[in-house]
Amino acid sequence: MRMATDSFLDQQIVLDHGTGARLSRELVEFMVGVLGDVYIGEMEDSAMLPVPAGNIAMTTDSFVVDPPFFGNGDIGKIAVCGTVNDLAVVGAEPLYLTLAMILETGLPIRRLHQALVSLRDTAKEAGVKIVAGDTKVVGPGEADGIFLNTTGIGVFHRAPKRMTDVRAGDRIVLSGPIGNHTVHLLSVREGLGFEKNVLSDCAPLNGMIDALEEAVPADAVRSMRDVTRGGLSAVLHEYAAALGRTLRIEDAALPVDFETRMAADMLGINPLNCANEGCLALFVDPDSVDSVLKTLRAHPYGERAVVIGEVTDRAVKAVELVGEDGKVSEIEELQGAELPRLC
Amino acid sequence: MRMATDSFLDQQIVLDHGTGARLSRELVEFMVGVLGDVYIGEMEDSAMLPVPAGNIAMTTDSFVVDPPFFGNGDIGKIAVCGTVNDLAVVGAEPLYLTLAMILETGLPIRRLHQALVSLRDTAKEAGVKIVAGDTKVVGPGEADGIFLNTTGIGVFHRAPKRMTDVRAGDRIVLSGPIGNHTVHLLSVREGLGFEKNVLSDCAPLNGMIDALEEAVPADAVRSMRDVTRGGLSAVLHEYAAALGRTLRIEDAALPVDFETRMAADMLGINPLNCANEGCLALFVDPDSVDSVLKTLRAHPYGERAVVIGEVTDRAVKAVELVGEDGKVSEIEELQGAELPRLC
CATH class of the missing domain: 3.90.650.10 (PurM-like C-terminal domain)
Structure with missing residues (x-):
């Protein structure tokens, strides 16, 4: 498994990190390693998740915050908070998040690591699990560093609020x-x-x-x-x-x-x-x-x-x-x- | 409600379509109008959706296809197919998709309309509903026209396949x-x-x-x-x-x-x-x-x-x-x- 070694962290994202072959797989293994037990996805095309019968809440948000790394937070933290909060305000308990990334070629892997660590720690605080992911890489100037999407599911223990x-x-x-x-x-x-x-x-x-x-x-x-x-x-x-x-x-x-x-x-x-x-x-x-x-x-x-x-x-x-x-x-x-x- | 009039379709995406005020709201109304009965979201922060008890399947994909509009399809069609297929191959019936967009300033609204029409028609064919959405706008050169994310939920009527x-x-x-x-x-x-x-x-x-x-x-x-x-x-x-x-x-x-x-x-x-x-x-x-x-x-x-x-x-x-x-x-x-x- 690709670990968060210094030499790996010193590298940058390249197009082949997104083309589905070995470099893609190694990047996914690295990310799953950073997320640790916050990640519960299977390596299938979809996660399979238990839910109680009834209504679920579902919401999606893309995150393009500029700059992605700021004084007391970063895009990883915001990506969890935004979606968790959207679920919580309608009265749902946030359970599961998916995580999709669009990375620009040249992004230092150390920055990606930083965002994932924030994301993991915030997910722990919020009590949510990451259940599935996706990584796309685009060329220089085709995105701005890092864009994230989180989509969340919550369950209702109380009446939904409208x-x-x-x-x-x-x-x-x-x-x-x-x-x-x-x-x-x-x-x-x-x-x-x-x-x-x-x-x-x-x-x-x-x-x-x-x-x-x-x-x-x-x-x-x-x-x-x-x-x-x-x-x-x-x-x-x-x-x-x-x-x-x-x-x-x-x-x-x-x-x-x-x-x-x-x-x-x-x-x-x-x-x-x-x-x-x-x-x-x-x-x-x-x-x-x-x-x-x-x-x-x-x-x-x-x-x-x-x-x-x-x-x-x-x-x-x-x-x-x-x-x-x-x-x-x-x-x-x-x-x-x-x-x-x-x- | 903002309708798909020629004069509106001739306009372009501007930053204010993503800043949460009137132009944002009008763009959302336009998009919801194009999606028609394929869109079943509520205008709350999360959609509230019935599911049977048991396991659900969940998957996410971002779409950055280049070019976004090609001979016999476009990013809207791919965004439905990619996620529907990821749910179906694990044995789930695809039910709900979320739709998140990152739009580059200057994107002709006519192009957005075209992607939404494809997305709607493909969702109809696949029998899935769009349940929640998000739109972010970035400046020129900060994305490449249009990026989409769809995240999907499916339910199992048969044993999951692994x-x-x-x-x-x-x-x-x-x-x-x-x-x-x-x-x-x-x-x-x-x-x-x-x-x-x-x-x-x-x-x-x-x-x-x-x-x-x-x-x-x-x-x-x-x-x-x-x-x-x-x-x-x-x-x-x-x-x-x-x-x-x-x-x-x-x-x-x-x-x-x-x-x-x-x-x-x-x-x-x-x-x-x-x-x-x-x-x-x-x-x-x-x-x-x-x-x-x-x-x-x-x-x-x-x-x-x-x-x-x-x-x-x-x-x-x-x-x-x-x-x-x-x-x-x-x-x-x-x-x-x-x-x-x-x-």
Whole structure:
């Protein structure tokens, strides 16, 4: 078996790592070795996996984050978190992930190793197994280093949660500050220096969601979303459209770190539109808000959980911001956030 | 909803089609509209899908075929066939696919539409549904037009088939000619003119496999593989390694079309190493070979099925070729096939 020796790690990806012959096979053996007991696939064309009868959750995400290796994370970590979080927010327990890679010729194998180690460690934290893989190699300039896809399956032990379960009067809770992931990445890209103090929030949130569901009544959290591409603004617009209601948030309540706000101002971006990778927006029965906040705050990924607004009884699809002066303005849905490749 | 109007089709992909705001949403609506009733996803972060209890099959593939649009197919068709076939060869009924795209800025939306129409039509033929999707957009030169990932789930109505179920004496059957897909693509790439007469064999094979399993005893077909990257040579080496046995094939029995052989000679490639997208290698109980051949040949994708060799009782991992002169030579596992981006 091809091991992670220094001489192998010093090599680069070549086209033949993707053409199905010996070099391909050796690269797969190397990757399976790095993943260790997180990898449970068979060397057949498909994995064969036990599931209980009933509904499963399934979701897919490709990851093209630029740069793929940043201050406190990398594409391997994001690739697990993104898919695990998408399963967890609909109420499923994430079980299995597939892992597909598109590698650009010339990628140092040491970088691939680094991404796989992160991926493995994050999968361990999230309690998911990698069950099948695929590796494609393209020529120089035909991709940008490394692109990953993870597709995940989860099972339901509780009723699935849907956007349409949200009711007028529900409170909107954020599990943590917004904007940090985007500011961190843009700062690394542009060399602005904020990346030392503003870290990505990238994290698998299924553990925190499990703790929450155990602590509060079944319908206390009506629905939730991880706040990723498009930012909080996109999430709120999505719910406003699904519910046909006006959502209202308070500017003063929005958790934005001081340095993040400073950097966002400098970059000309609004934290409301920034992608995050470890932040939940929760729609919560008002009677349960205190226990939801208490449980979230007891978890390392939810220490700064806060109520930011509510679902109004106004049956008009809109998202409103209450300014610090009490003035209400509408948050328009952006045509585009012009913030590509943050995940 | 954003419809497939001429003015929309004449546009190109821009970065904001991937940043999670309005343009992203409109592109998703357009794609869902094109997929029609083949798309059954919910607009939640995960699809929720019924499955029976027991084992499921799961497989993933990314597709980077170059060129993405060729004579008798495109990346959309290949993306369904590749994953459906990987599920079907282990004995599963393919049910659900996810679809993730990485699009390069500047891709004409008309091309995306073309790929989606192929994908939809092939999914209909294969009887699978698209249950979740993801779209990422990268800048010019950061990808090559369009990359797709499909990840599939299948369910087992029969016992799963594994490589290790193959026994000494089993016959090796090919469901059709080899080399055509590779020659077709290389000919399109290089403008050699063969692409008019040598077509890709790209096809979803689950229907033919179903027909076969209904017609023959349960263990008549011990195991099977679709012959893709690395070609027949890679498949045979994989089985030789899994079984610890010598596999022997007859050169004269190999189904290679005349023009394909001519083109392969000109290109300096061996059809044994060529990727296919609609060809099965089957390991068959010798008592059932006739009925397997008869059933395969009754299906449009198996008309030219033929026995090409057998699994010997020699307990040495090797693949041998019997020449037309009766001389036996060993087929070495290639280091690399130097044939990138054929799927």
